[in-house]
Structure formats: C-alpha cells, structure tokens
Amino acid sequence: MQPNPTLDQLQVFKVVAEEGSFSGASRALNRAQSVISYTIANLEAQLELQLFERTGLRQPRLTEAGKTLLQDARRLLGDLDTIRARVAGLKQGLEAELSIALSVMVPSAAVIQVLHAFKVHFPSVAPVLNVGELGMVMNMVRDGTASIGIGTALDENDDRLEIERIGHSFMLPVAAQDHPLAMLNRPLALADVREETQLVVTDASGLTKGRDFNVLSYHTWRVGDIATKHELIRNGLGWGGLPAAVVRDDLRSGRLVHLDLKAYEQGEYPLYAIHRRAFPPGPAGRWMIDQFREILSRCPSKHEFNSRLEALREADLPQAAE
The missing domain is CATH 3.40.190.10 (Periplasmic binding protein-like II)
Known part of the structure; x- marks a missing residue:
C-alpha cells in the first residue's frame, strides 16, 4: 500500500527539522511534546523510513532520507499556502x-x-x-x-x-565636516579609520546575530537605531554608514561629508x-x-548616484534614490 502522509504530519516534520528538536516544535506548534513524537513516529511508520537519528544524540538529527523528504514537504506545504492565499484573495474586500x-x-x-x-x-x-x-x-x-x-x-x-x-538603496560612509577623517580631504585607506570611533547599529531582531556589515574600525559604539546614529555622527562623535536618503540634506548643506573610503562597500542594497x-x-x-x-x-x-554625489556642490541629489 502506498504511503499517504497527511499535511499535518508533514507540517510537524518540517517544524521539528527547522526547530532542531521535538521540544522546540512543541513550543512552536503549541502542542504537547508527546503528540509531536507520536506524529513523527506515525509518519516514519507510514513511509517505512527513518527521518531522524535519535540514538546517542541530545537532539534529533535528520537522516539523509529525512533531508531529501524535507525538500518535498516544504514544496507541498508552500503549495498549500498558495491555495490558501488565493482563496483569501477571492474572499477579501477592502482592508479597514x-x-x-x-x-x-x-x-x-x-x-x-x-x-x-x-x-x-x-x-x-x-x-x-x-x-x-x-x-x-x-x-x-x-x-x-x-x-x-x-x-x-x-x-x-x-x-x-x-x-x-x-x-x-545605498549606504554611504560619512562624518561631520570637522571630524578628523573629513579634514584629511583625500581618499582614505583602511589604516586611516582603524583607530577612529565607528558608530554601528545593533539589530534588535536577532536575524543578524554574529554578523557585522562594513565594521572597519577597532573602536565601535553600538546604538539601537539609525536616528541616534545619525545624530551622533552629525555631532562629531564618530563616523559610520548611513542611508543616503537620511543624509541627503546634510550632504547638500555640508554638515556631513561623504568619506572616500574604498574599503567600505557601497553597493546597492x-x-x-x-x-x-x-x-x-x-x-x-x-x-x-x-x-x-x-x-x-x-x-x-x-554608478549614476556616485556621479551625482561627486557633483554635489553643483547639482541636487535625486529625491527617490538612495
């Protein structure tokens, strides 16, 4: 007889794999851990395959078969979400x-x-x-x-x-007009910024935990939001990257200076x-x-944005760019 796993079993399987434990899946799905374990056991019995290695391990680990079937489960559950979305769209009127x-x-x-x-x-x-x-x-x-x-x-x-x-969008390295880096008035090397304080935003969401973006200085001050970082940089307390949309007027007025720092990645976000x-x-x-x-x-x-930035004293910055 062909296996006939239910969508609920596949959902539980997917969540256990993503959470890395039966207890984590229990919390995520708001179900008893015994129910999670029972559901996975039934799914393995139907498929006649072991999806998780448990012996001698503190946490279950996907078998090779489990890794392969996880891709199929994700695809099927994604298709279900698409069906739900289409039904919701057909029923849905204007939002309040x-x-x-x-x-x-x-x-x-x-x-x-x-x-x-x-x-x-x-x-x-x-x-x-x-x-x-x-x-x-x-x-x-x-x-x-x-x-x-x-x-x-x-x-x-x-x-x-x-x-x-x-x-x-764009991020630009900037400093106040009287900051030591701005007053060098030349292209900057990595050595120029190493000992200067860099202002860095901490991600409260945790999605970037353990990752830093364009952090080049040995000395950093961590702040909770862009607005605080912007104000501290404007008042000469350090240098750092800010969205061009945020610093547009400061660059035009000369209160902030764009730092010509090749080590800072200024690609499109x-x-x-x-x-x-x-x-x-x-x-x-x-x-x-x-x-x-x-x-x-x-x-x-x-390229277009940098060209306009170089001609900042002679031309206005684009409104919707950055």
Missing part, C-alpha cells in the same frame, strides 16, 4: 486597517509620496506605520504584526513569506516587498506595494 513595516533604508521622500496618494485613493483605510532597522521588517511580517513590509530581506528562503524585489504567503495583502496593500515599486524602480544605479 493596513499595518506596514518600513525599513529606514526606504527613502522618506518615497514614503511621503506614496502616503499622499494612498490617502486620496483609500480614505477609509487607516495605515499603521512601523519604521525600524535591519531585521525588524521581516520579523513584523513573519509574526503577523505587519501585513506588508517594505525593506531589506535578511532571509530570502523563508517558505512562509512572499518576497519580491521592488528597488534598491535591494529593497523588497514582503508579505506572508498565507495572508496576501488586500486591495489597499497590493496598491501600496505597486506604488513603492513604481517609485523605487526609478532610483539611479550605483
């Missing part, structure tokens, strides 16, 4: 409220432009805005706090999320629209994603 998680990397000019148009098109829908750093956007969408997220995607392999690229596959955005949310895509897709390339 739209919760949005926005990354600080999204240019404020783009946010204001979208919200002005949103107010005209959907006067009855109340937007709830949450602005944060790094992994906050993904976490808020993942746990259902936000219906949609606009920002960076630190984990593009989460089967629960639909992630679509809609634009990009992709910006994504993120939502849960099982709970797709309604008409207002879909409209907002499309509007952000239309605006952010017009951002200049890295």
Whole structure:
C-alpha cells in the first residue's frame, strides 16, 4: 500500500527539522511534546523510513532520507499556502486597517509620496506605520504584526513569506565636516579609520546575530537605531554608514561629508516587498506595494548616484534614490 502522509504530519516534520528538536516544535506548534513524537513516529511508520537519528544524540538529527523528504514537504506545504492565499484573495474586500513595516533604508521622500496618494485613493483605510532597522521588517511580517513590509530581506528562503524585489538603496560612509577623517580631504585607506570611533547599529531582531556589515574600525559604539546614529555622527562623535536618503540634506548643506573610503562597500542594497504567503495583502496593500515599486524602480544605479554625489556642490541629489 502506498504511503499517504497527511499535511499535518508533514507540517510537524518540517517544524521539528527547522526547530532542531521535538521540544522546540512543541513550543512552536503549541502542542504537547508527546503528540509531536507520536506524529513523527506515525509518519516514519507510514513511509517505512527513518527521518531522524535519535540514538546517542541530545537532539534529533535528520537522516539523509529525512533531508531529501524535507525538500518535498516544504514544496507541498508552500503549495498549500498558495491555495490558501488565493482563496483569501477571492474572499477579501477592502482592508479597514493596513499595518506596514518600513525599513529606514526606504527613502522618506518615497514614503511621503506614496502616503499622499494612498490617502486620496483609500480614505477609509487607516495605515499603521512601523519604521525600524535591519531585521525588524521581516520579523513584523513573519509574526503577523505587519501585513506588508517594505525593506531589506535578511532571509530570502523563508517558505512562509512572499518576497519580491521592488528597488534598491545605498549606504554611504560619512562624518561631520570637522571630524578628523573629513579634514584629511583625500581618499582614505583602511589604516586611516582603524583607530577612529565607528558608530554601528545593533539589530534588535536577532536575524543578524554574529554578523557585522562594513565594521572597519577597532573602536565601535553600538546604538539601537539609525536616528541616534545619525545624530551622533552629525555631532562629531564618530563616523559610520548611513542611508543616503537620511543624509541627503546634510550632504547638500555640508554638515556631513561623504568619506572616500574604498574599503567600505557601497553597493546597492535591494529593497523588497514582503508579505506572508498565507495572508496576501488586500486591495489597499497590493496598491501600496505597486506604488513603492513604481517609485523605487526609478532610483539611479550605483554608478549614476556616485556621479551625482561627486557633483554635489553643483547639482541636487535625486529625491527617490538612495
């Protein structure tokens, strides 16, 4: 007789594999650990395959067969989420409220432009805005706090999320105009910044735990948000990278200076629209994603932006770039 595993069994199998333990799956699914163990045992009996190695191990470990079948389980459960999403979309009317998680990397000019148009098109829908750093956007969408997220995607392999690229942003190394690095008035080497204090944002979401991005100095001050980092840099307490959208006016006025530091990676940071596959955005949310895509897709390339940055004293910076 052919095995006939249930979707619930596959869901439990997937969660045990991702959590790394039966106790972790128990907490994630809010079920007794004995129920989790019983479900996996029944699934292995049906398949006539051992999915986890347990003997002599503190935590279950996937067998080779388990690793192979996990891919199939993820695909099937992803298809189920797609079906649920389509059904929800067919049933769903206009949202009464739209919760949005926005990354600080999204240019404020783009946010204001979208919200002005949103107010005209959907006067009855109340937007709830949450602005944060790094992994906050993904976490808020993942746990259902936000219906949609606009920002960076630190984990593009989460089967629960639909992630679509809609634009990009830039980070620039800057310092106050009277900072020692700015006053060198020449291209900087790595040795120039090693002993200078660098301001670094700590990711409260935990998604980047153990990872640092463009941290080049031996001396760092860690802060909780971009706004604090921006203010400290503007007042000469260190140097660091800031979204170009945040420092645009400071660069134009001369209060901040762009540091010509080749060791600092100034590549494009992709910006994504993120939502849960099982709970797709309604008409207002879909409209907002499309509007952000239309605006952010017009951002200049890295080369174009750097060319305009070099001509900062003679030309204005683009509003929606950065």
